[in-house]
Amino acid sequence: MLFSSIALVVAVGCVLGHAGMPSERVTTCVDGVVHRLSCELSGVISVQTSLYGGEDSVTCNDGGKAESSNTGCSDGAVADIVKKKCNGKRVCELSSSDLGVSGSCGGTTKYLHTTYTCLPAFHHVTCEHSLAHLQCGEEQVILVYGAEYGRRDRTTCVHSRPDSQIQNISCLNPTSKVAERCDGKNSCLIKAGNSEFGDPCYGTYKYLEVAYTCNYFQDQLT
């Protein structure tokens, strides 16, 4: 029951561009504040829009939250970075240094405004050299929503690793290989390693992050 409703939501999401799902909004002042997106309780992050802006009228609260503003001055580059960093994760934290923005926006207060939804999907992390095992219930098949082999933060797969191997968090490497291998199957094994995905950043200890849903086969045909 749970899984068939997930399949339905995903199907609707494809058609309506997630219009049917409630959106979350986060606006923070850019400097020195963490911009935090979270789908901890209900799936994985899917960023809709992310705007970097500068305005005189925006006020920053104590916690660094900015009064909501819907205009921005950034082109698509900031949204691309936020999507690459955050899509498919349960929780994503960004700071201004991750955005690579300069103060070119005008206005005295810089802010970042992001709208996202939480897709109801499983989130699976496999550290480099290990096997990822995706598994659905009986008569259900895997549908991969997104997969990423690389490193996007300094908190995942860090146990007993030297600093030098977890420093580069710009190792962004979305891959379609997991979908090609696993979509439509009930279970699937794939090695989180350079032999499968190539080496997107030499010297960095990487991990494979997969967001997927389980659907009844019938749902795939509709």
Ligand SMILES: *[C@@H]1O[C@H](CO)[C@@H](O)[C@H](O)[C@H]1NC(C)=O
């Ligand atoms: C991190 O890895 C990427 C991909 O190889 C590379 O382009 C980038 O320069 C690296 N960044 C740092 C800070 O080493």
